[in-house]
Each structure stands twice: as C-alpha cells, then as structure tokens.
Amino acid sequence: MLRKPVVLITGASGEIGHGLITSLAGRGDRRIVTLDVKALEPELARLVDQEIIGSILDTALLERFIAEYEVDLIFHLAALLSTRSEFTPIAAHQVNVEGTLHLLEFAQRQGESHGRPVVFLYPSSIAAYGLPNLEAKDRAGKVGEDEFNAPSTMYGCNKLYCEHLGRYYARHYKRLAPEILAGKVDFRAIRFPGLISAVTVPSGGTSDYAPEMIHAAAQGKPYACFARPDTRIPFMAMPDGVTALLALAAAPHGRLSRTVYNISAFNPSANEIESIVRLAFPGAAISYQIDARRQGILDSWPADVDDSAARHDWGFAPEYDLQRAFDGYLIPTIRQRYR
Numbered sequence: 238m239l240r241k242p243v244v245l246i247t248g249a250s251g252e253i254g255h256g257l258i259t260s261l262a263g264r265g266d267r268r269i270v271t272l273d274v275k276a277l278e279p280e281l282a283r284l285v286d287q288e289i290i291g292s293i294l295d296t297a298l299l300e301r302f303i304a305e306y307e308v309d310l311i312f313h314l315a316a317l318l319s320t321r322s323e324f325t326p327i328a329a330h331q332v333n334v335e336g337t338l339h340l341l342e343f344a345q346r347q348g349e350s351h352g353r354p355v356v357f358l359y360p361s362s363i364a365a366y367g368l369p370n371l372e373a374k375d376r377a378g379k380v381g382e383d384e385f386n387a388p389s390t391m392y393g394c395n396k397l398y399c400e401h402l403g404r405y406y407a408r409h410y411k412r413l414a415p416e417i418l419a420g421k422v423d424f425r426a427i428r429f430p431g432l433i434s435a436v437t438v439p440s441g442g443t444s445d446y447a448p449e450m451i452h453a454a455a456q457g458k459p460y461a462c463f464a465r466p467d468t469r470i471p472f473m474a475m476p477d478g479v480t481a482l483l484a485l486a487a488a489p490h491g492r493l494s495r496t497v498y499n500i501s502a503f504n505p506s507a508n509e510i511e512s513i514v515r516l517a518f519p520g521a522a523i524s525y526q527i528d529a530r531r532q533g534i535l536d537s538w539p540a541d542v543d544d545s546a547a548r549h550d551w552g553f554a555p556e557y558d559l560q561r562a563f564d565g566y567l568i569p570t571i572r573q574r575y576r
C-alpha cells in the first residue's frame with residue numbers, strides 16, 4: 238500500500254498551531270496530520286486529516302507514523318516555554334531537546350525512505366540569547382544571530398542546542414559513514430520574538446505580560462504586570478509569525494545562507510503597550526507587581542534583533558507594525574472574542 242504524503246505539525250494545539258492549521262487548511266494543497274498530547278479545539282480538528290493524541294517522546298508512536306505516512310514537511314512546534322521550563326528543567330529538557338531529537342531522527346528516516354529532503358521548520362526563540370546585564374542590553378542595539386549566544390534559561394539552552402542539532406542533521410549527520418547521509422533533513426529555524434495572538438492566550442512564557450495585559454483589559458479584568466514598565470523586547474503579531482513560518486518553508490533551499498534566522502516586527506516597552514491598551518480600553522485596571530526573577534530573564538533577552546538575513550534570503554516583511562498590530566488585528570479581534 239502506498240504511504241500518504243502529509244505535513245506533520247507537532248504541538249499543534251498551542252498558540253502557533255492554531256494559526257498555522259487555519260492557514261495550511263485554507264490553502265488546501267496538503268493533507269495535515271497533527272500530533273499533540275492535548276486534543277485540538279473541535280473547529281481546528283475539523284480542518285486536519287488526522288489528529289493523533291500522543292507524545293513526541295513516544296518512539297513506538299513515531300514508528301507507526303513512519304509506516305503509514307510519507308512526510309516531507311514538519312512544523313515541530315511542541316515545547317515547554319521559558320517560565321515553565323525554569324520550574325521543571327528536566328521535563329523541559331525531555332520535551333524540548335529529547336523530543337526534538339526524536340523528531341529529527343524521524344525526519345532523517347523519512348527522508349531516507351522516500352528519497353526527498355524533509356523540510357523541518359523549527360521555532361526557536363529570542364531566549365537563545367543571553368545578554369549579561371542591562372548595560373550590555375542597552376548598548377547592544379539590534380543583535381545578530383551569532384552574537385550573545387549564552388542563554389541563561391533552560392528553555393534558551395534547549396532552543397540554542399536544538400538549532401545546532403538541526404544544523405548537524407542537515408549538514409553533517411553521521412559524517413564518518415561510508416555513504417553520505419546528511420541533507421535528508423532540510424532544517425530551517427526562526428528565532429521568534431514574543432508572539433501576540435488575538436485568539437489565544439499563552440501560558441508558561443516570559444513574554445506573556447504583553448498578551449496577558451491586552452486580553453485582561455478586553456475582558457474588563459484587572460492586570461498586575463510582572464515586568465518593569467521600561468522592559469523592552471521584540472514582539473510580533475501572530476499572523477506575521479505564521480506567515481513567516483510558511484514563507485521560510487517555501488523558500489528555495491539555494492537561497493538560504495543560514496539555518497537560523499532572526500525575525501522581528503516591533504519592540505515597545507511594557508509601558509508603551511500599557512498606553513496603547515488604555516487608549517483602546519479606557520477603563521483598563523493595569524498595575525505593576527514586578528517579579529524580580531522573571532524580570533531577570535527579560536533583561537537577558539535583546540531589546541531588538543537584526544533580521545536582515547531573513548529579509549534578504551526569503552523576503553521576510555511583517556505586515557503589522559505596532560500601530561497596525563493593535564488597530565488592525567489585536568483590538569478588533571479581541572473585542573469580538575470577548576463580546
């Protein structure tokens with residue numbers, strides 16, 4: 238029996254999965270199989286060809302998958318985010334690193350069996366950076382992909398290491414074997430800034446103060462922001478994040494000069510976000526209750542990143558700047574959501 242060609246999305250029930258499934262299903266050019274420990278919301282489940290509920294750590298499950306499907310595109314979204322990972326570093330390592338290793342090995346075996354490279358999209362993060370102190374952060378300006386690669390969180394270490402693992406599979410896999418086995422996995426990573434979605438609320442991240450503030454205000458709930466008002470990191474509206482993943486997936490291999498790309502859209506401080514939220518929701522009850530430990534993580538992330546390689550190599554160009562993200566996407570969609 239012929240195996241069925243599909244795109245595989247792990248961690249599909251998370252925030253990025255939501256937008257990605259909707260976009261991929263809208264195009265209608267690929268069958269979609271998802272893998273997550275959590276069930277998809279019913280309206281998303283209807284858009285996929287098969288929903289598998291299970292763990293990326295379950296190797297028997299991946300074995301069965303190999304026998305049944307021919308995968309040539311993977312979006313490996315499953316991960317524990319930065320704040321949660323600090324509370325459970327071993328679980329974080331298992332999901333974020335061992336899980337990714339399993340998926341890379343799965344992709345390698347898929348590529349070997351059907352003979353085409355498997356395009357492997359990996360959402361990395363600004364957490365892969367580690368600025369030593371606020372003075373260095375202020376001085377650094379737009380940080381390039383190869384600078385300040387000394388993360389100070391478990392999640393950041395996991396992301397940075399998996400970027401290297403992906404590059405190893407793509408370029409050097411089993412380099413001492415008599416036959417050439419590298420190149421079966423076409424690994425492509427994006428270092429995402431904090432993502433802000435109008436339709437989902439994140440959990441377990443450290444950039445969560447921005448989406449939490451907006452969603453709380455829209456619901457008329459008070460919000461105590463855990464970040465200092467002057468905290469500045471890069472952010473992006475979710476639709477641009479999804480478009481970026483799809484654009485990098487579609488880019489001709491020969492145009493890519495690297496395996497890991499920064500992308501960014503805007504980088505307001507926490508109190509700039511607060512001002513915009515107050516304009517949209519005049520009654521918003523926003524206060525600050527700074528969590529010094531989480532603040533330390535935010536202070537180690539860059540205030541801005543240099544995304545010129547992504548713009549040059551695969552045409553990255555975000556549609557939403559700060560004003561447009563709020564006026565044209567977040568505020569109207571969120572208002573609708575909580576009506």
Ligand code: AKB
Nearest residue numbers: 318319362442443444
């Ligand atoms: C987190 O805060 O952990 C994530 C991220 C920036 O990768 N949103």
